[in-house]
Amino acid sequence: MMDIIFLVVTALFFSLAILYVRGCERLGKGAKGSKS
């Protein structure tokens, strides 16, 4: 049981990290003058 919990937690963390990548990217797209 604990094994499943830890594996799910690991998967959730890395999924969250990939969402964080997307979030940082979106913040960049909205940034004024980021291509100057």
Next chain:
Amino acid sequence: MNIGNILLLVICALLGGYLLYALLKAEEFKMTANGWAQIGFFLVVILVITKPVGVFMARVFSGEKTVLDAVLRPIERIIYRLTGIDEKHEMRWTEYATAMLLFSGVSMVLLYMIERVQKWLPLNPQKFANIDPGLAFGTAASFTTNTNWQAYSGESAMSYLTQMAGLAYHNFASAAVGIAVAIAVIRGIARKETDKLGNFWVDTTRSLLWVLLPACLIGSLFLVSQGVIQNLKPYTTAELIEPQTVQVTGADGKTTTQTVTQQVIAQGPVASQEVIKELGTNGGGFFGANSAHPFENPTPLANFFQMVLIFAIPAGLTYTLGRMTKSPRHGWAIWAAMAFLFLAGVTTAYWAEARGNPLLSPADQRATSTQSGGNMEGKETRFGIANSALFATVTTDASCGAINSQHDSFTPLGGMVPLINIMLGEVVFGGVGAGLYGIIVFVILAVFIAGLMVGRTPEYLGKKIESYDVKMAMLAVLILTVTILGFAAIAVVQPFATAGISNPGPHGLSQILYAYVSSAGNNGSAFGGLSVNTMWYNTSTAAAQLLGRFFMIIPVLAIAGNLAKKKTVPASAGTFPVTGGLFAGLLVSTIVIVGALTFFPALSLGPILEHLLMQAGKIF
């Protein structure tokens, strides 16, 4: 000669003069000229190897020819063919980050599974049981993030297969990931008008094949020559010449007397793991005693070699940055800032430990031919005060975490040095790759502050630094702050966490604070004295390690991706130069001020208060 060059010369002269003064006046502060000579020699060796290591790595990652190509290039091609990697494919920062996350996530799961089934796998002569889920999860997170925080003793928990295929594999893989990210960041600074940072798989493969594996092959042979063991034998049982009588307290709390007639001497493939432990700034020891164990660190020369290994790649990367951005003097300016902070740290630690404990002042604590002098609690006599203070400084300047002495046993101010080193972001040479991309964050902040002071848009090597870059830099800084202080705040008020403290008062606070500073900073050294093999510490330190590693790398890669897109603008009279002493000074100030503003309150309640109370006659 401009003012920046003059200032750089002045700083160099001050550093040299300081070392000479310390050498001549060492005795007055209970330090020794011998100790200072070793510290000075260490810094000179790092200075000498910086350029060759940096040039080699620049050549490897720029696709230039190297002496190893004839052997390694065919192997590299086979790896790409087998794994379906297109080495010509260049990645945007988001793809680079996603590949890095997937690689790390899969590697972490593999390590977790090896730990959980090691009992049924080969190379387990001691018949160790499977690792408990909480400890397996904490260890998997720890080694994946290059932290190597260990809530176990390797010789009494991990099979040889787990040590080699699980832990040592991660020592290589996590270090290679760090180098790859640093190289991607350098490309982001060096390139213009592109959104491509390179290929994560290629950078990681080349880190492993060209940099880490050859150096480890030679380094492990050298360590074996010094007496580090390398075998797959079962542990040796030796009969004691003089049986020992010991008091043992059982689980029921009853104390019984036992006579010990045998000693079990642990064996194992230590040298191969030891060298990457330092070169990859991982720090996880084969044995629980880490580099204080004579099988890991048998001689003063092995000790010196290990310290050089810790700084070798991080120092070299400063030159790689300078070479790949065509501004070698920028690389040297960063090196100078790092060297200044290193000397400040080692001086404080050496002075604090050499002066000993003032409460024992009637006793002679000076170093003589018959005693090491100073505060020798938790230190190896064969290394003494100077090499213990130096090792503690080096291992926490970098995100290594190997130890040859117990930081918990240092004086309050001496123990504060490792703590501060990690709090500053481990950017004093720093971890493999992590030190460089960490200091780039502070460089962004430093040029931003300089721009604010003169009222111009800040520039960094011809690239304008704008709001997105500064936002991402602040995200990278804040994630460490929030993680460290957040988890530490919970732990100091919860009985299940404070139950692990072995010393009350401010020292107990330092133990908890150090645990989360070390975890989020991906250092992995333990202050000691805190019982951490509990579900709370295993899971909370794992969370701190994962957040401190990946949630810092992502905004740093975002900065690199954004910088790569920009045009370069020619330097003008208003451009703040990032090549001289003025820049190095501003960089040091930025690092110290950010660290002080963030952590001074916690430090004042921990080691600073403990120091003041010690002066008043109270110890913990």
